[in-house]
Amino acid sequence: MNYEQMSNNKLRLTGTIVDQPVYSHEVCGEEFYETKLSVPRLSGQEDVIPVTISERLLTRWEIQPGKKISISGQFRSYNKMEGTHSRLLLTAFAREVLPADEEEEENPNSIEIMGYICKPPVYRTTPFKREICDVLLAVNRAYNKSDYIPCIMWGRNARFIKGMPIGEKLWVTGRVQSRVYTKVISETQTEERVAYEVSVSKILVGNKIQEEFSIGN
Numbered sequence: 765m766n767y768e769q770m771s772n773n774k775l776r777l778t779g780t781i782v783d784q785p786v787y788s789h790e791v792c793g794e795e796f797y798e799t800k801l802s803v804p805r806l807s808g809q810e811d812v813i814p815v816t817i818s819e820r821l822l823t824r825w826e827i828q829p830g831k832k833i834s835i836s837g838q839f840r841s842y843n844k845m846e847g848t849h850s851r852l853l854l855t856a857f858a859r860e861v862l863p864a865d866e867e868e869e870e871n872p873n874s875i876e877i878m879g880y881i882c883k884p885p886v887y888r889t890t891p892f893k894r895e896i897c898d899v900l901l902a903v904n905r906a907y908n909k910s911d912y913i914p915c916i917m918w919g920r921n922a923r924f925i926k927g928m929p930i931g932e933k934l935w936v937t938g939r940v941q942s943r944v945y946t947k948v949i950s951e952t953q954t955e956e957r958v959a960y961e962v963s964v965s966k967i968l969v970g971n972k973i974q975e976e977f978s979i980g981n
Contacts, residue, residue, distance in 0.1 A: 772879065773838040773903050773911065775856055775940065778864050778872035779803035781831045782812060785822060795819040799827065801835070801856065803873045803940075811873065811942045813960065814855045816840075821861045832864040839875055839940060839962070841911045852912060854960040856940065873939040875962055877913055879903035880933055887926035897922035898961075901934060914961040916941075921967055928969070938964040 785797035796816050803811045815835060817827065825833065837859040843850045879901035886898040897917045902910045915936060917925050928934075941963045947955045 772877060773840075773905070774836075774876045775839045776834070776836050776874050777801055777803050777813065777815075777856055777940070778834040779810075779813075779832070781827060781829050781833060784829055785817060785827055788816060797822060798855070801833070805873075811940065812958075813940055813942060814853075815858055816855045817858045817861065821858060825861050825863065827861070834862045834864045836860040838905075839877065839911070839913060840905070841913060852914075854913070874937070875940055876935070876937045877901060877903050877962065878933070878935040879911075879913065881928055881930050882912065884930065885926050885928055887922060895919055895922040897926050899925060899928075899934075901936070914959070915964050916961050917964045917967070921964060925967065933970055935968040936962065936964045937966045938962050 779801040782800040782802050785799040788796045788798045796818055799815050801813050801815045835858040837857045840857045841852055841854050844853050881899055882902040883900045889895050899915045901913045901915055903913055904910055943959045945959055947957045949955050
């Protein structure tokens with residue numbers, strides 16, 4: 765693929781529909797619906813990922829709980845007001861939906877994004893000395909919009925990225941994962957929530973991105 769032609773946000777998921785699609789919003793007369801997709805991991809666990817699907821795709825395919833589908837699209841973000849605070853929400857935006865093959869895919873969950881570090885990376889170690897680094901990437905979209913995608917790096921990738929400055933361009937590949945955590949609301953109140961992020965397996969930085977995608981072209 766030529767560097768200039770590459771998409772900066774490519775997502776592919778194969779899994780099982782969890783919920784009946786419900787109306788979300790309308791853009792230029794086109795309705796969009798939300799559901800969730802259960803995507804298996806190699807470990808036997810699963811990630812349950814929110815999906816946004818156009819009415820046009822819903823009418824073309826049977827989208828209902830228990831149906832196994834493959835979607836191609838983008839991992840997008842949007843802000844939702846909760847009281848006086850804005851909360852970043854993420855969704856798999858489907859551009860194409862197809863019935864899944866009967867045979868299991870080798871990789872049912874893959875994502876490639878290219879964006880810019882927009883907050884200082886947060887590096888930490890677990891009690892078991894596992895290195896982790898959280899990075900928020902701003903990924904450009906059409907019409908001067910951007911998606912803000914949380915990414916998590918591990919081990920040597922975490923060490924490599926922890927000192928990167930704001931504004932550095934990254935290209936990363938990995939998978940979208942869901943993670944349950946407890947949000948402290950007040951001294952007496954907590955709430956269980958689900959976070960969605962890209963678990964990164966490969967990173968390219970700056971000029972290395974162009975070098976990678978220019979090979980053979």
